[in-house]
Amino acid sequence: MMRTIEVMLVIIIILGAFMIASFFAVLPSPREVSPLNLRRLALTTLQLLDSNYSLSAAAFVDEDDSSFAEVTSQLQIALSACLPPNIIYNLTVYQVLGENSSELYSYKWSISNAESLGVGSDAASYLVASSNVTFRVTPEKIGERGFGGTLYILNCSDAYGWWVTGYTTHSLAQDLYNLLSPYFKTTVMVQNTTDLGKILNGTSLQGETVQNAVIINTCGEAVPIPSGYYATQGYYAPRDSYSLYCYILGQKTRQFNWTWVSIVGYPLYYVSNIDLFPNNNNTYGIYGMKNVGPAGLNAFLRGLDQIDYNATWWNGIQWKQAWWQDQYNNWIYVHGWITQSLSNPVYLSPEALYYCNYYGIYPSPYQTSTRALNSSVLNLYHLNPATYVFNPVGVWVPGAVYKHVFPGAANITGSLFALGLTRTPDIRLTVLGLLCAFKPRLYRSEYTAANVTRLVILQLGQAGGI
Amino acid sequence: MAGSTIDHLISVTVFLGAMLIFISLFNQTLQTAILYQRHSALATKCSDLLDNMLLNPGIPEDWGKSDVTPVGFGLQDPEFTQYRLSPFSLMRLRSSVGEPVYYPRTGLTYSNITMGLGNFLLVPYSEAINYSAVAKLLGINGTYGFQLSITPIVTVSIEEIQRKNPLILSVKVTGVNFPLANAHISYCLLTIPIGGGSGSYPFYTIDYGTNFTDAQGSVPLSFPYVKQEVSYVFIVYAYLGGLMGMGYYEHVTYIGSYIIPFIDDFAEGRMLIAHSYDVHNDTDTAEITYNATFVVLAEDFTLRSMSVENSTGKLTYGIGWPYAYVTIPKNVRSNPGILVITYRKSAQETGVVLMPWGISSLAFPVVFGGDPTGQEWVATDIRQVTVNGVAYQAKLALWSLGG
Numbered sequence: 001m002m003r004t005i006e007v008m009l010v011i012i013i014i015l016g017a018f019m020i021a022s023f024f025a026v027l028p029s030p031r032e033v034s035p036l037n038l039r040r041l042a043l044t045t046l047q048l049l050d051s052n053y054s055l056s057a058a059a060f061v062d063e064d065d066s067s068f069a070e071v072t073s074q075l076q077i078a079l080s081a082c083l084p085p086n087i088i089y090n091l092t093v094y095q096v097l098g099e100n101s102s103e104l105y106s107y108k109w110s111i112s113n114a115e116s117l118g119v120g121s122d123a124a125s126y127l128v129a130s131s132n133v134t135f136r137v138t139p140e141k142i143g144e145r146g147f148g149g150t151l152y153i154l155n156c157s158d159a160y161g162w163w164v165t166g167y168t169t170h171s172l173a174q175d176l177y178n179l180l181s182p183y184f185k186t187t188v189m190v191q192n193t194t195d196l197g198k199i200l201n202g203t204s205l206q207g208e209t210v211q212n213a214v215i216i217n218t219c220g221e222a223v224p225i226p227s228g229y230y231a232t233q234g235y236y237a238p239r240d241s242y243s244l245y246c247y248i249l250g251q252k253t254r255q256f257n258w259t260w261v262s263i264v265g266y267p268l269y270y271v272s273n274i275d276l277f278p279n280n281n282n283t284y285g286i287y288g289m290k291n292v293g294p295a296g297l298n299a300f301l302r303g304l305d306q307i308d309y310n311a312t313w314w315n316g317i318q319w320k321q322a323w324w325q326d327q328y329n330n331w332i333y334v335h336g337w338i339t340q341s342l343s344n345p346v347y348l349s350p351e352a353l354y355y356c357n358y359y360g361i362y363p364s365p366y367q368t369s370t371r372a373l374n375s376s377v378l379n380l381y382h383l384n385p386a387t388y389v390f391n392p393v394g395v396w397v398p399g400a401v402y403k404h405v406f407p408g409a410a411n412i413t414g415s416l417f418a419l420g421l422t423r424t425p426d427i428r429l430t431v432l433g434l435l436c437a438f439k440p441r442l443y444r445s446e447y448t449a450a451n452v453t454r455l456v457i458l459q460l461g462q463a464g465g466i
Numbered sequence: 467m468a469g470s471t472i473d474h475l476i477s478v479t480v481f482l483g484a485m486l487i488f489i490s491l492f493n494q495t496l497q498t499a500i501l502y503q504r505h506s507a508l509a510t511k512c513s514d515l516l517d518n519m520l521l522n523p524g525i526p527e528d529w530g531k532s533d534v535t536p537v538g539f540g541l542q543d544p545e546f547t548q549y550r551l552s553p554f555s556l557m558r559l560r561s562s563v564g565e566p567v568y569y570p571r572t573g574l575t576y577s578n579i580t581m582g583l584g585n586f587l588l589v590p591y592s593e594a595i596n597y598s599a600v601a602k603l604l605g606i607n608g609t610y611g612f613q614l615s616i617t618p619i620v621t622v623s624i625e626e627i628q629r630k631n632p633l634i635l636s637v638k639v640t641g642v643n644f645p646l647a648n649a650h651i652s653y654c655l656l657t658i659p660i661g662g663g664s665g666s667y668p669f670y671t672i673d674y675g676t677n678f679t680d681a682q683g684s685v686p687l688s689f690p691y692v693k694q695e696v697s698y699v700f701i702v703y704a705y706l707g708g709l710m711g712m713g714y715y716e717h718v719t720y721i722g723s724y725i726i727p728f729i730d731d732f733a734e735g736r737m738l739i740a741h742s743y744d745v746h747n748d749t750d751t752a753e754i755t756y757n758a759t760f761v762v763l764a765e766d767f768t769l770r771s772m773s774v775e776n777s778t779g780k781l782t783y784g785i786g787w788p789y790a791y792v793t794i795p796k797n798v799r800s801n802p803g804i805l806v807i808t809y810r811k812s813a814q815e816t817g818v819v820l821m822p823w824g825i826s827s828l829a830f831p832v833v834f835g836g837d838p839t840g841q842e843w844v845a846t847d848i849r850q851v852t853v854n855g856v857a858y859q860a861k862l863a864l865w866s867l868g869g
Contacts, residue, residue: 001469003477011484018488022495033502034509034845040517044549044850049708051550051852058707074648078707081641082619082850082857 032120041087042124042458049078056128059093059454063109072111080113088114088463096127096453105455117461130452140440141185148212148257149185153177156193159224159272160288163265163423172218172263172427179361179431183440184214193273197226200252214434216261220425222270222282222289223249223296231276236309242271243295250303253414254404260300261417261434264425266339266371268296294337304404304414305381338377339396339420341370346398346421349388355436363428369398371420378402383416389433399429401437504866505843512845512864515604519614520549520849520860530555531800532733533593539603549851551860553802553824556616556853557587558732559834560594569728571744571788576728579830584716584819587830588728597835612864613835616825619850619857620646620711622704629717633692638684639704639711642859645683649706652676654761654769655689657698658808658816667757667778668810670818672771679704695719697816699806703763709857712829720815722750725781725807727792727821735794737805737821743783751783754809758792760823762803763855772798774805794823802827802854826853841865 049055054074061071079089092110097103143149155173164172173189181187186208190196195205202210217223225231225245234245246268253260262268271277274288282289302309345366348356356362367390375385375395383402390398401417417433419425518540524530525538530552543552564578567588576588601607621640628634637653639646655673679685692698697718704711718724726745730738739758743751756779760772775793782788792805802824810816822828838844848861 001473003473004480007477007481007484010481014484014488018491021492025495025499027495027498027502028506033505034843035506037509037513037847040513041848041850047548048850048852048857051708051855051857052705052710054708074707077644077647078641078709080644081646081706082709082859083642084848085643 035120036462038087038122038460038462039124041083042089042122042460043126045079045082045460046124046126046456046458048082049075050126050128053131054078055126055456056131059128059456060130068109072109076111076113079111083460086463088112088117088461090114090117090459092457092459094455094457096455108454114461114463117459118463121459121461123457123459126456126458128454128456130454132452136444138443139182140443142183142214142438142440143185143209143212148209148214150208150210150213151180151184151187152199152213152215153180153187153189154196154215154217154219154224155189155191156196156219156224158192158274159219160222160274160286161219161272162222162270162282162284162286162289163220164218164263164425166424169218169220172425173216175427176216176218176430179427180434183435183438193224193226194228196224197228197230200226200230200248202256210256212257214259214261216263216430217267218263219272220263220423221265221267222272223268225271225273225276227273227276231273234271241292241295242290243292243299244309245271246292246296247299247303247309250300250305250414252303253300253416254304254306257412257414259401259415259417259434259437261430263419263427263430264421264423266294266297266420267416267418268292268300269294271296297338298336300416301378301381301383304383304416306406307381338374339371340374342368342372342393342396342398344393346372346390346393349391351387352389352432352436355432355439358442359432359435361428361432361435363426363432367398367426367429368422369393369396369420370422371418372396372398373400373418373420382406386415387433387437389419389429389436399433401433505845508843508864508866509845509847511610512862513847515606515610515612515864516614516847516849516860516862518604519862520551520851523552524555530558530732533731535599536595536603539595539600543854549849549860551616551851551853551858553826553854554732556825556832557729557822558589558593558595559600559614559832560589560591560596561833562597562613562835562837563833566591567745569740569745571740572728572738579825579832581828581830583721584718584724584817585714585828585830586727586819586821587825587828588726590729593729593732600834609867610864611836611838611841611867612862613833613838615834615861615863616832616851616853616858617861618711618829618831619859620704620709620829622651622702622711622713622829624700624702624713624715626715626717627686630695631693632688632690633698634686634688635700635715636684636686637679637702637704637713638682639679639706639713640683641709645681646679646704646706646709647681647683649679649683649704650676651679651685651702651704652763652769653687653700653702654771655698655700656759656761656806656808656818657692657696658810658818660694660696660816661813666810667755668808668816670757670759670808672759674769697808697818699818699820701761701769701804701820703769710852710855712827712856714820714828716818716820718817720811720817722815723748723752723754723783723809723811724817725754725756725809725819727805727807727819730791735796735799735823737792737794739779739781739790739792739807741781741783741788744788752811753780753782754811755780756790756807756809758805758807760794760798760803761806762798762801763827771806772803804828824854826856826858829856835863838863838865 090112093108094105161169236244272289385400386403387401399419404414522540523542523544524540527544529536560577577594579587728738779790805821
């Protein structure tokens with residue numbers, strides 16, 4: 001009998017344990033077991049309603065506005081129309097007050113289709129900005145960290161441009177200034193060839209740093225030439241050629257580690273100075289300009305690569321013909337004409353396309369290139385394409401920033417950015433190429449600016465059932 | 467001694483019986499808890515999987531616009547973020563509800579998302595992505611089954627009140643069981659006037675307009691210039707507070723023979739135009755001529771028609787030239803739109819068929835995946851998404867195949 005009593009006691013204990021365990025081990029309700037993700041549903045509903053900024057517009061309407069009733073009515077209709085019938089909601093709008101206020105948010109208004117959302121509700125928040133907001137973007141200045149930071153824009157009033165059809169060098173320079181000056185520590189407009197001569201001497205114009213500067217030649221295929229020292233030193237009398245000036249430009253680019261920018265066509269094909277060449281024209285009737293031909297770029301590359309000027313005739317038969325020499329004074333180096341006219345359009349490189357979005361610059365993604373440079377020739381002069389602006393087509397490179405590095409050297413000694421596109425130049429491509437090469441960062445202002453941001457919270461619950 | 471033994475036997479018996487009862491009770495509780503846990507895990511997996519499908523464009527990103535087989539599955543529009551789906555990727559999913567169509571002239575079977583006579587979307591199986599391939603790409607092959615439904619939120623239903631003199635149509639816009647009052651509507655009426663002589667290509671006129679729905683979400687529209695009974699197609703886009711939907715209605719005066727468009731090449735934007743007899747073996751074998759145009763929705767919610775390559779032609783059944791090609795021009799191929807093909811047998815016998823280029827253009831629903839019927843437990847989750855601006859609801863049903 002004793003054992004039976006003991007067993008009964010054990011049963012009572014186990015029963016008690018079972019009841020206690022059952023009491024505390026509460027199983028979730030069926031709705032909680034396999035829940036609808038109300039938080040995600042709320043978020044996607046808010047995103048849907050704001051897909052055409054309708055929610056943003058509605059959130060900024062206040063209760064005392066005449067359109068408040070209509071706007072909230074439309075919002076209620078839209079909410080009821082897009083949510084499943086068993087879903088009840090409460091949408092509340094708050095004003096974001098910002099850091100200077102004691103409160104972060106203040107209540108504005110709310111709409112709902114039920115008095116209570118029950119116990120099983122969930123919510124999502126969504127920030128909307130007023131359509132009046134303009135977000136400030138502060139670019140990083142090139143040269144703030146490291147070297148350089150000076151941008152020279154050749155805006156020489158005493159030189160003409162070529163292949164800048166439809167623009168003047170001044171208008172191009174102004175556009176470049178507007179687009180690029182926020183990204184450089186110092187931007188200097190070089191107003192005449194005399195100032196250009198000073199820069200070539202390494203003399204600062206406004207206290208800026210000459211070393212590691214970027215020089216944009218806005219004269220297209222022509223390059224301004226100072227009348228004095230450089231016109232004398234840059235003139236090769238035996239062949240009546242100013243390719244020697246281009247050679248000096250190459251030397252200076254190497255010496256000061258400049259980035260020389262050619263915005264369109266064949267770089268350094270002409271030299272221009274109104275006072276120096278009053279009676280010379282570029283064979284197309286533009287006076288104040290003299291033809292250098294492909295010798296200009298070849299000489300520049302030789303100067304950049306520290307090879308002797310040592311001019312020789314190119315041995316191509318057609319170039320030896322007397323008519324060509326006489327008519328075009330086409331005195332050239334070994335490689336002669338080193339560009340190609342590409343029959344198909346050329347396309348922006350993936351890197352350039354990425355930076356189009358980053359910097360908000362949207363030129364046409366495909367262009368016509370008639371002066372694509374030969375990469376094998378550039379390799380001979382130790383120029384490496386560091387940034388492709390356009391995709392290369394075989395050995396032909398329509399647009400890229402090349403960095404000159406001597407074999408075995410670690411440091412860069414000059415750069416060339418050549419856009420071998422046909423006229424008329426799109427200056428945005430020049431800007432895009434430089435920004436691709438230097439990659440200055442953009443610091444955007446904070447999204448939660450005071451009084452221009454509202455917080456919309458959509459709380460969803462399920463009606464009926466358990 | 468005997469009493470002690472009896473006591474022992476009774477107590478042991480009672481104890482064992484009680485233990486068995488308690489073990490079964492605890493076991494039941496534990497099993498229920500495990501089952502709940504599994505169901506909860508399934509719901510979590512469902513939510514994750516749905517986001518996984520909707521928040522990445524797949525690999526390659528533009529697989530919806532090309533003929534390649536993706537190596538990563540995703541439906542997000544690569545040009546956008548958030549829950550914006552590519553209308554072209556959705557078009558390449560093999561429908562799990564439509565009866566496949568076999569076209570003997572090409573020898574191919576086509577996935578069928580046809581929404582009634584005159585509204586076709588037929589994608590060759592060779593170009594459509596199937597359920598098992600997607601399950602493998604998602605890493606759930608053999609472990610979970612799913613069905614993805616993409617359904618338009620806004621329904622635009624059109625009813626013909628009066629057929630002629632004038633043509634009167636009633637447009638009703640509703641959401642999920644709720645009318646869209648004061649919704650802005652933008653419409654396009656394409657009519658095929660009677661006349662033009664036998665054998666010529668069907669001529670059509672397009673009329674555009676806008677209006678608003680009333681408090682019941684309805685609006686009657688009258689077209690006084692439609693004096694006689696003609697074939698026409700009426701396309702409507704409705705918009706309210708971020709919700710956009712669309713609807714369409716066709717009336718044809720001849721249905722004996724008609725045009726059936728098939729997708730031929732996604733990358734090239736090429737459609738194959740077939741004679742209905744060759745597909746369905748109907749009784750009517752009449753020769754018909756056709757005229758195709760491509761209609762796109764502009765950013766201001768108005769419709770614009772664009773010309774297509776090889777837009778006109780003649781179709782005979784079975785012999786001669788059984789099908790033709792229509793190609794959407796390259797410059798508009800990346801935009802969703804509607805291919806409108808008018809056809810005619812005679813001056814009085816005409817018709818029109820539609821085919822969406824991009825699933826959202828005609829707000830076609832998509833059902834993709836397996837059949838959840840008969841599964842022990844099916845978890846579901848939903849998201850609100852847009853497909854080229856048209857509001858859709860994406861619903862995923864997920865079940866375990868592991869027993």
